[in-house]
Amino acid sequence: MLGLFVQVLVLMVYALFVLETEMLSSAFISDQLRDSLVHLLGGSVRGLPDGTEVVVSLPGAFLASLLVSLLLNGLNWGANRLRSLGRRQELSHIVLLNALWTLPIFVWIGMWLSRSVSTSFAIFTAGVVNIVLAITLAGWGKVLLLPNEAVQIEVDTSPERKRRDWKFLLLAMSLFTVTFVWMNWALWYNVRIPHGDSVMYEEHLWNLTHGKGFRSYLDQGLFLGEHIQVIHVLLVPLHWLWPSHLLLELAETVALALGAVPTYLIARRRSGSSHVALLIACAYLLYFPVHYLDISIDLKTFRPISFGVPLMLWAINAMEQKHWKQMVTAFVLALACKEDYAIVIAPMGVWCIWNEWTNSRKRGTSIDRKTLAIGATTAVVSTAYLLFVVKLAIPWFRDGETVHYARYFEAFGETPTEIVLTMITNPQLLFMELVTVGAVIYFLRLIVPLGMPIRGWSQLLVGAPVFILLCLNNLAMQPPGPYHHFHAPLVPILVWAKCVVIGSAIESASAMNRRAVWIFSCAFSTSLLFSFSPLSIQFWDPGQEMYWRNQYVQDERARQFRKVLEKLPQSARIASTDYVHSYLTHYERSYDYSKYPRAVADYEDKVPDDTDYIVIDRRHKYSRGEYDDLDLIRELQREPEKWDLLPDETHGYFAILKRRKPAGE
Template identity: 25%
Template sequence: MTEQVAIEGSDDAPVDPDDLDDVAVVRPTVNEWLGARTLPQILLTCAVLLWTAYFTQRSLDIHHGLGTSSYDSGLYDQGMWLLSRGEAPFITLMGRNMFGDHTSFVLLLLVPLYWIAPGAWIMFFSQSAVIAAGAIPVFLYGRRRLESEWFALIAAGTYLLHPAVGWANLENFHPDSFLGLFIGVALYAALERKWKLYGAFVVLSLLVKEDVSLVIVPLGIWVALRRSWRIGLITVFGSLWFMFTAMYVVMRGLIGQPTLNAWRIPFSQPGDGTGAAARRLIDTAVTNPTQLADHLRADGRPWYLWQMTSPFAWIFLRLPSVAMISALVLFTNVLSTFWYQYQVQYHYALVAVPALAIGTVYALGAVKSKVTVQSLEVPLRAVGIGALALSSFVAAFMWSPMPWGRTVLFHGDPDNVYAVTMREIIEEIPAGASVAAHHRVTPHIAYRTEIYQFPNPFRVVLYGPDRELEGIRLSERADRVDFVVLPTSEDENVADDFAVIEAAFVEVAANQFWVLYERDRSDPLPGN
């Protein structure tokens, strides 16, 4: 039996079809395949597995120690649980359809796990696993480009040690985490001209979120210029079409508008849609560029760029085209008025890391292995790898949530008194009951059709797509609430809201830190 095998060309030159030969293919047995694994491959596998186990455990400890919240843990848990029960994913924790908030269709891949063993482990294990697996495409590309699996292992390690990668593991749960793997594989496939693999992971990337085009469009442009103009243009226009469809068909059809985040565009005014906000930004950039420059320098934004790029020792500047695929994401993060977007501790930063990591490998591959200086051979590429390793380690020590770093870590204690007493209280709540609860409690009772973050639905706060509803009561929903779970502490800013409805509820369980109230149907809800 024969099949065609492509002869690998140089990194930037197209492969000549005439170089393809029919060669006999011998399929190795499992034992032969395992025996052929090298020490760097084994070490990478161990690193990915240990990373996944460590961060899964830390995430679950934080979750069970009441370190997660309605946003952004409970809402995804409720949405996927509803889908697993064949129901529409209308998230009562935020008052809108899960796919109207973001078109994260990738979450459908996790729904079957809710048929088998529903639980928070699904979110936190999958998140840690896909983020850790993002080191694999860095290694796969690096071993050929750098002509050394040991160098490739170090490059993969710089991805894992990047501050944005570690923090993304610990920030509740976000579908964006899948991009650590998906974007990395798409880049690797583009560089290696593996077009079927490339197409599959471009599609998977687009299914993560409506705005992934911010990195897929630059990837498509790079492919058009350096690999295949046809595939590149299909990528660009296909991703733009998907973004338009996701926002103006899916999201607008579900929540009445294409996005809820127009306010993040600087210089926008309350009530502006995306188009109006963009026009104000462009007008400011043209008529008052100094104001825009001041905005880009303000609030630590340059420090964010330093933290994102310094772990790679800026080696990618030697040949920057691949790393520049992340430039649009970095720019929009810095441009945003939303503080979280230009902080390395939040998930918005992760999207840029694969292109920076693989772009560094791409640039380092252009450095000669050795140069001769006054009859002395200098291993120049090895020097670059050493600089990369040192820079990555220092950045990880300074800013990553590593157990050996200087960052003060919150590991979470599932047996802390607040968590233990909370679990005692929620055991009293019947399955399927409608509940309004403190935001630290809601992620632990999310498997029900109606669960609200108090004071919703009695007083609307950050609920639904219509901000004009803020402060009002959703009477029909409020009347269906069976239980309320609140902390006993008076500094939780819930006493005033509960005082308004207190006459319609009876205390049924309490301990030192939590109180459970049940609706007394004999009394009408005050204010209805």
């Protein structure tokens, strides 16, 4: 009874704190769903003069917490009776285990009550409110999935078991692929995918195969002036057969799903168990930072950097077996995904040297000089490649200008050299920018979904340089967490550390199984709270922006856009607002219509002089209100004699301007 009382009390207090504070509840659910829950529990919401809302009372919180606790314990007890391999656990023991797993929430409650200690402490406490719940849910999941931790489990190495686990893995990969391909394609058909940093990569292939160069007309020239990122050129043969952005979305999702295969192989080799390896590979597919590589927080759905994740995992798998040719091939392909991978490949070379040295000492054998040479070469060459790209290659394609992403580190300077020198000569500034609440939250959101694999510390150190850059990157920290694409080079390193943790459980098969179940439970619980997939809360929350009906069901705006395409000849040169721009890349020219200065318009606030049409999306959330009055459109204000506003057949969703032809044409 004491365990049940602790569960109910902790859950009730936690629910009260979360629901009464809008800032905390928004970490889980929308305001709309929060209000519904409050009213369901018999409470009421009162607005304050500062615009915030507080819950006045919540009389049903105790009953709800009691029901959740009874359901949880009953489910675990029933699963234990059905699946126990030996002595069954008593109900009281299960209740006690579940009560112990409320400890993270209990600690958080104490932190929240003490939040007045400092502003930073209060921000941190609010920032981990969903992380502590994820840990508790993972603990409950572990109790549910493990019928009896005291039972010793033998490793089943039979061919039948391996074949069965491979089939389960292929099924999991297929579910991942079908789900995310559907989501990506639905966003496309609903006109939700931006051109910049997404569809522009398909434009590269179209322009390349039509004699316009490896570029998008967003760029000041060839795309190589932005990044040395060419891996998607390998899709050209398929793109000839199917010239569509949907091809790129399919390829990216399949590539990310294939990352489960080397993950499985690494985990199986280290654990000797195909079942443990299956759990680890499935945890990779549930790892929510992987989901955000497929569809980022700002709905950018295709990034070539994502192809580097499975390639780096294959490289790690080859490296551990000393298959050096395979490793080097995978490294080269990963560098073609983006130069950022050099920042993890160089430390991996150093790790090879350190690992060979420590292992030779443990074995009492001589050091393999070939391994040392390959490790040193990897570290030196990848470092030299990064310097070459940042200091020479990209600036050369930019007519001598520095790399554009230097502005992400503007606190330290304007050029890469200036940034590095400031970091070295001003360690106080570096410390202040690096050691922040946001950095700690970012770190937790990376490692908690993998069961906090701290035992794989040497692997984690390989990823340390990338993590430091992420913490100093202004854009990557908005919000702090793996929600954009910058964390891609870290994902294979963290997955590697997860596999190493499993392999360190050499004392028994049961210990490996427990750790694998824990990692799987952490991946599942964090996917529930942080992801946007059908497993997540926000996918089903009607008040969330990522609610499935909002994003994946074709709305009136998307239907009206079809009328716009009917008015545009294929030979036209078109300037358009983002999102609409994504559909116009196969026309003669496809320009960006915005206030951002572009090279194709001589960096002036205008469209290029050869523009035939302008298409404006008036109802997208980023356009709403800006184009309500069509008379205020820039071209109609400055050059009304050159442009005609075509009759609106889209019920106000879009506006089309057509350039008048000069007299005599």
